[in-house]
Amino acid sequence: MEETPRSGRGGGARAARRRAVAAALRLFTEHGYEATTMDDIAAAAGVSRRTLFRHFGSKEDVLFAEHDELFANVARHLAASAHDDPVTAVCAAARMVFQDYVAAPEITVPRYHLVRAVPRLRDREIAMTARYQAAFTGHLAADHTEGPRALAAEALAAAVIAAHNHVLRSWLRDPEHRVPWNRLDEAMAFVTRTLGPVFRDPGGPLEAGGPGAARNGLTGPAARPAPAGPDGSEAVLVAVYPARMDGQDVLRRVSEALGHPAG
Amino acid sequence: MEETPRSGRGGGARAARRRAVAAALRLFTEHGYEATTMDDIAAAAGVSRRTLFRHFGSKEDVLFAEHDELFANVARHLAASAHDDPVTAVCAAARMVFQDYVAAPEITVPRYHLVRAVPRLRDREIAMTARYQAAFTGHLAADHTEGPRALAAEALAAAVIAAHNHVLRSWLRDPEHRVPWNRLDEAMAFVTRTLGPVFRDPGGPLEAGGPGAARNGLTGPAARPAPAGPDGSEAVLVAVYPARMDGQDVLRRVSEALGHPAG
């Protein structure tokens, strides 16, 4: 109606897409996810049912399409930054996700509440997180499916995602607050600081690193005459914490637990 | 036909259920999950389509119904053992799951391969794991949604499930091997030994425990003048390792990392 004069029907495919998402979000919130049909969304968006399916593929995808293309962006970003430092690239990927969420609160906030309410959507969200974790792990250790590198990659990916999700959820619950970029920065910086070196060289940097490194329990194969397994893997430790815990607090505590000074 | 004379049509509701699951498994494996319709399964099982939906609710549930009732069993077991030690109860719950899997390989093994092949089913499996983890966490710290107890519970649940899934998958890939009960025992024993004390008293048992306890980084609020967060939570460390790594190897390595002797 007021957008690009691409299509005579309603003003551009992009605009129609956004209208559909907005309409779906509104209808889902007002009448419930199950009670809203694709015909309802199509009518509200001013497009045909068939076009809706062409664009989004499924009813769930009306909600997660943007998230999916975000994942595709992240994946492309990771693939494109193969020359960069993998740890930095993964943290940047997490930042991309965070950026996308906070940039469109009118979409992400109601979707967050919908996902919390509808089991089907919650499962989808869980699967999504698993996909991110797999992508991060793969980018960190694409050539090592076993061994200490894969182990550190797994831990690092889990930590990055856990930290990101925690900060993100705290904002989603209270989107009126200022976007907690600082907390995300601290979370990413912490992960990079603590698990990054372990990932880059599982065999020793922490041993030769700062004071208290030996207290981490993160030791290398050369530092210990441990009976090496068939793959020579080493254990890597990562913090697990409840979703409601304050992010900065988590970071400080884990940092202390790893032997860093409290300040 | 040879079971209970309950129903004149085909020999008992239980038998019909099992026939349906078996038929679904066979058809899914032979012709694919998407290509097999509920009518096909109904015909193969000798029941009507409507009855099939009455028993299983959905197509996916034909595969996961037993898994769901297993989860219900586990949940009831946890609820019933409120008086027992929570850590022991959770480990016993993991054993129940393992027991159910190995007791019915003709179901669990083909289902495992189906789940690996069909994205839709894989997402469901991931969600299932998340449900178990939530149930374990809730049972370990039902009355503490925050604080060190919840933290330790989260870590403990994650560790138990990770260890269980690892041992289980190794058997699912090679069901001809002897059931690795010993590896599961070791996994559960290790988790109990290492994270159990931390859960039972996050404030210090490991500090006063064996040698090298301080190296764990698992310290209590009383042991450190750390600026406590609003909830007074403490960090707890848990091992994360790739699925293909040998279970015993993981256990030994993490045990070493936590300061226990290698033997």
Next chain:
DNA sequence: CGATTTTCGACACGCAGTGCCATACTGGTG
């Protein structure tokens, strides 16, 4: 045996998702 309750099967229906084809609209060419 008859009466009640439960289970099963058959039919109809709504809705998600897909294939097919006709109809616009796009940009480029003579």
Next chain:
DNA sequence: CACCAGTATGGCACTGCGTGTCGAAAATCG
């Protein structure tokens, strides 16, 4: 302007999942 690809759209029909309903048959009880 007429013509012609290529593409996005809409309408239509169809398969399949999942559900509500109702009558019939079987199980249970007296």
